[in-house]
Amino acid sequence: MHLNTSYYRNGTLEFDKLFTRQNVTEEVLERQADSKNEIARQKLMLSGKMPDIAIGPWCSDPYECDFMCHCWKDVPEDSVFDLAGKGVDTFKLYNQGVEKLKDIPLDLLKGNQLQQVETARSKKNVVNPKQLREFLDTLRYPLYFLDFETFMDAIPPYDGMKPFQHVPFQYSLHWQKKAGGTLYHTEYFAKPGVDPRKEIAERLLKDIPEGACVLAYWKSFEAGRIKELAELFPNKRKRLLSIVDNMVDLIDPFKARDLYSWKQKGSHSIKAVLPAFVKGMTYEDMEIGDGSAAMEAYHQMCDCADKPKELAKVRKNMLEYCKQDTLAMVRLLEVIEKMSAK
Numbered sequence: 540m541h542l543n544t545s546y547y548r549n550g551t552l553e554f555d556k557l558f559t560r561q562n563v564t565e566e567v568l569e570r571q572a573d574s575k576n577e578i579a580r581q582k583l584m585l586s587g588k589m590p591d592i593a594i595g596p597w598c599s600d601p602y603e604c605d606f607m608c609h610c611w612k613d614v615p616e617d618s619v620f621d622l623a624g625k626g627v628d629t630f631k632l633y634n635q636g637v638e639k640l641k642d643i644p645l646d647l648l649k650g651n652q653l654q655q656v657e658t659a660r661s662k663k664n665v666v667n668p669k670q671l672r673e674f675l676d677t678l679r680y681p682l683y684f685l686d687f688e689t690f691m692d693a694i695p696p697y698d699g700m701k702p703f704q705h706v707p708f709q710y711s712l713h714w715q716k717k718a719g720g721t722l723y724h725t726e727y728f729a730k731p732g733v734d735p736r737k738e739i740a741e742r743l744l745k746d747i748p749e750g751a752c753v754l755a756y757w758k759s760f761e762a763g764r765i766k767e768l769a770e771l772f773p774n775k776r777k778r779l780l781s782i783v784d785n786m787v788d789l790i791d792p793f794k795a796r797d798l799y800s801w802k803q804k805g806s807h808s809i810k811a812v813l814p815a816f817v818k819g820m821t822y823e824d825m826e827i828g829d830g831s832a833a834m835e836a837y838h839q840m841c842d843c844a845d846k847p848k849e850l851a852k853v854r855k856n857m858l859e860y861c862k863q864d865t866l867a868m869v870r871l872l873e874v875i876e877k878m879s880a881k
């Protein structure tokens with residue numbers, strides 16, 4: 540384990556290198572006197588009637604309130620709050636009686652928001668075949684579909700890292716030698732608790748041939764991780780950066796709304812796009828269904844290194860989740876190909 544030597548000594552975290560000590564006893568004593576009054580105030584409030592407060596931006600800003608399932612129970616499906624983007628006061632509309640997305644007056648909207656409401660009304664997809672063909676023209680075969688999973692910690696675990704820097708510990712890679720050809724798959728999963736950066740860089744270079752076209756969904760994330768690896772390993776820098784240079788973003792046609800389904804509810808996230816276009820493919824029933832859950836699962840694996848059964852189960856779920864992400868890209872590309880021929 541290559542711990543960040545700047546913060547550890549003999550495997551033990553040196554807290555004084557991360558935090559400064561400050562005596563706050565006086566401030567605490569000053570405030571202690573107020574605590575009694577505050578507790579009395581809270582008790583009085585709790586013994587009274589439930590406050591009648593309307594829902595508003597405060598329900599989710601800065602954090603989602605735990606009472607939303609109660610206060611928002613009358614908000615219908617496909618409500619005005621599904622409107623993506625900024626510029627329209629959806630709470631004002633709701634309080635004026637406009638509860639459903641499809642009922643938002645069109646003259647209040649423009650651009651993507653107008654398109655979202657129009658398609659919610661018509662239940663029709665937007666397809667721009669010419670632009671989809673132009674996107675397809677940017678791809679070359681063999682074509683690789685790449686997705687990373689990462690973790691990040693407040694305390695940088697390894698040398699040369701910043702707090703909350705993403706560390707890639709897993710990837711899934713599908714590839715095809717020609718359009719519509721056999722689909723191949725490989726994957727990498729680091730040993731939990733071990734610095735994965737060198738091994739993952741080496742495996743990437745082994746698995747992705749030089750000059751190959753690589754698709755990622757929201758490529759800045761994958762490209763960012765590869766650039767960090769390139770900085771860390773100067774002898775691999777050129778080859779790693781060439782992967783970045785040959786990356787194409789599969790989100791582009793969806794972001795440009797050259798392909799848009801009303802079911803996406805204005806989102807371009809792969810979690811929204813996939814079920815909108817690929818029947819039967821969803822993340823909903825997966826044990827691990829998003830990047831945060833994968834991050835949590837990785838930490839869980841680090842903690843249960845001596846429990847092989849538990850370890851194997853989490854590992855299997857993690858591999859399934861990451862594989863689903865690249866398979867989703869393969870299926871979405873097939874949808875783009877089909878729609879481009881319309």
Ligand code: SF4
Nearest residue numbers: 594598604606607610
């Ligand atoms: S959801 Fe929370 S913040 Fe929103 S009205 Fe209810 S209690 Fe207040």
